[in-house]
Amino acid sequence: MSELQVNIAGVSFKNPVLAASGTFGFGREYGRLYDISKLGGICCKAVTLEERQGNPPPRIAETPSGMLNSVGLQNMGVDYFLGSELPFMRRAKAAVIVNIAGRTAEEYRAVAEKLNDSDIAMIELNISCPNVKEGGAAFGVNAASAANVTRQVRRHCKKPLMVKLSPNAANIAEIAAAVESEGADAVSLINTITGMRIDLKSRRPVLHTNTGGLSGPAVFPVAVRMVWEVYKRVKIPVVGAGGIASWQDAAEMMMAGASAVQVGSAMFLDPYAPLKIIDGLRDYAAREKLQNISEIVGSVKAYE
Amino acid sequence: MAFIQKNTEIIENKEIAKGFFSLWLNAPDMAAQAAPGQFAHIRCGDKSLRRPISICGADTESGRLRLVYEIRGEGTKWLSEQAPGYNLDVIAPLGKGFDFRGQSGALFIGGGIGSPPMLCAAKAFPGKAFAALGFRNKDAIILKQDFEEAGIPLDITTDDGSYGYHGLVTHPAEERLKSGGIGLVCVCGPAPMLRGVIELAKRYNTACQVSLEQRMGCGVGACRVCAVKVRDKQKDIYMHVCLNGPVFDINKFDVQI
Ligand SMILES: Cc1cc2nc3c(=O)[nH]c(=O)nc-3n(C[C@H](O)[C@H](O)[C@H](O)COP(=O)(O)OP(=O)(O)OC[C@H]3O[C@@H](n4cnc5c(N)ncnc54)[C@H](O)[C@@H]3O)c2cc1C
Ligand SMILES: Cc1cc2nc3c(=O)[nH]c(=O)nc-3n(C[C@H](O)[C@H](O)[C@H](O)COP(=O)(O)O)c2cc1C
Numbered sequence: 001m002s003e004l005q006v007n008i009a010g011v012s013f014k015n016p017v018l019a020a021s022g023t024f025g026f027g028r029e030y031g032r033l034y035d036i037s038k039l040g041g042i043c044c045k046a047v048t049l050e051e052r053q054g055n056p057p058p059r060i061a062e063t064p065s066g067m068l069n070s071v072g073l074q075n076m077g078v079d080y081f082l083g084s085e086l087p088f089m090r091r092a093k094a095a096v097i098v099n100i101a102g103r104t105a106e107e108y109r110a111v112a113e114k115l116n117d118s119d120i121a122m123i124e125l126n127i128s129c130p131n132v133k134e135g136g137a138a139f140g141v142n143a144a145s146a147a148n149v150t151r152q153v154r155r156h157c158k159k160p161l162m163v164k165l166s167p168n169a170a171n172i173a174e175i176a177a178a179v180e181s182e183g184a185d186a187v188s189l190i191n192t193i194t195g196m197r198i199d200l201k202s203r204r205p206v207l208h209t210n211t212g213g214l215s216g217p218a219v220f221p222v223a224v225r226m227v228w229e230v231y232k233r234v235k236i237p238v239v240g241a242g243g244i245a246s247w248q249d250a251a252e253m254m255m256a257g258a259s260a261v262q263v264g265s266a267m268f269l270d271p272y273a274p275l276k277i278i279d280g281l282r283d284y285a286a287r288e289k290l291q292n293i294s295e296i297v298g299s300v301k302a303y304e
Numbered sequence: 305m306a307f308i309q310k311n312t313e314i315i316e317n318k319e320i321a322k323g324f325f326s327l328w329l330n331a332p333d334m335a336a337q338a339a340p341g342q343f344a345h346i347r348c349g350d351k352s353l354r355r356p357i358s359i360c361g362a363d364t365e366s367g368r369l370r371l372v373y374e375i376r377g378e379g380t381k382w383l384s385e386q387a388p389g390y391n392l393d394v395i396a397p398l399g400k401g402f403d404f405r406g407q408s409g410a411l412f413i414g415g416g417i418g419s420p421p422m423l424c425a426a427k428a429f430p431g432k433a434f435a436a437l438g439f440r441n442k443d444a445i446i447l448k449q450d451f452e453e454a455g456i457p458l459d460i461t462t463d464d465g466s467y468g469y470h471g472l473v474t475h476p477a478e479e480r481l482k483s484g485g486i487g488l489v490c491v492c493g494p495a496p497m498l499r500g501v502i503e504l505a506k507r508y509n510t511a512c513q514v515s516l517e518q519r520m521g522c523g524v525g526a527c528r529v530c531a532v533k534v535r536d537k538q539k540d541i542y543m544h545v546c547l548n549g550p551v552f553d554i555n556k557f558d559v560q561i
Contacts, residue, residue, distance in 0.1 A: 061519070217352075
């Protein structure tokens, strides 16, 4: 077993660096820059039962050390994914984690069922998208509804199930515990934090949806704190995301309790960021004489 | 084709009119691939998003890429402060450019900072090219000499009449269309101008391709941020500037500008 290979909910990944959902599409575009099979895995853009058009533009605003987005789950639907995107991703030898979303628990379930017999590694249940009116984060900020949608999907889903948590919940560890008790195999966090920018001249919000989701280095310390809180609360693996841009960020997130990390917004500035993080972690493991990078997971020596 | 990301050396970064800069980069592999209408995505200091700038020229002999930009905010201001010798982090060429197939006469219309991609396109056009450019005033005129040196007949308008025709660029554009021989209109500029030109092209039964702008994320087509509304039969769909554009063929896609 190589020093970077990790196991999450029974699935083996060649390294702990995954592309974060929505920032890497289905791998086609970054595949024109490098071999996408070098990543531990790819969390693809959210897939819904039917095609969705998403929100009107502008859908992005720059912020200090970060960005707001309000894409709103634009995608071609699960059937298109199965027919066109997945075959490409598998040909490219990527480990595929399918991020799924729905308006209702039934819709989530239906998408998960359609993926049952496909060649994917895992499902990431997105109950944390802040940019849609129905569903999305509405499920993720309340423990009872998070538990409900997890239960319904778990019952019909044959794939390992990772639930993606919202930082907009009052107590994210409580949500994590609720989905764990309904059979989630792992949790990933954080999705974006709701934010807003206003243009001084026009007095208009920069985003057409007024508010959007904050990501990038600005959210990193919040994400580290939340991963740490969740890690202490649950037994299932935690996958950390939010502002990771360097191998040091990744290592820090792992010390907080993440078994693997997702890299999102950093890709927009440096498409090669995930590959550099993988190399950095490998060197780090060698320097620290680690048999496997997992040895640092949750290793933070917190003050009493 | 593959995308290229590289640190490219600045050869020249010169103010060509107040607030407008001409940037030459040493980028042989990008210059070799670049097609008119495509853009470069530029990392600007510590800004968290790259800035998209259209390709204004590509000299395959010297291996240089030219971008012309206007200072609009912090990112472009930072760009204007970088001196020759600095290595600029660029991803290019990106997006889909103009399609000249089957055309023998074309009119290239630019509004202000929409003019740079028109220079690149008009020079590359295989038939007879004409240009019409509109600017705020005499001091904001850019690239006039470049068009003249390339032997492209050029009409200039200014909003305040301080140079050339006084008024909208659609006036000289309509005169050109009236005199015939033009099968394609290419345009880049502010939204009202785009709408005016699209209407004009429809009236003269001329093909029309527009280059659009939208706030952008990745620039390569992955994040689906830079959405453009397109009317498709019954419903509206969103296409993307970096993936399906920046150039959109109006006769194929009814873009809502
Ligand atoms: C395909 C394409 C080609 C372009 N070609 C050129 C060109 O050749 N020359 C040129 O001067 N400008 C061009 N622009 C516009 C240029 O990208 C913006 O002026 C620039 O991003 C402004 O950055 P800033 O930091 O100076 O302004 P700020 O207002 O500080 O920028 C804040 C954020 O808004 C974005 N933004 C602001 N205005 C625009 C805009 N008009 N379009 C897209 N994003 C914007 C910025 O990228 C940044 O993310 C082009 C835009 C696109 C989409
Ligand atoms: C443009 C954009 C689109 C996103 N789309 C999704 C999505 O479809 N599903 C999802 O679960 N998360 C989505 N996210 C959230 C990211 O996957 C990630 O959780 C978040 O951005 C924090 O990580 P980062 O700071 O590394 O970007 C999106 C983020 C961005 C910036």
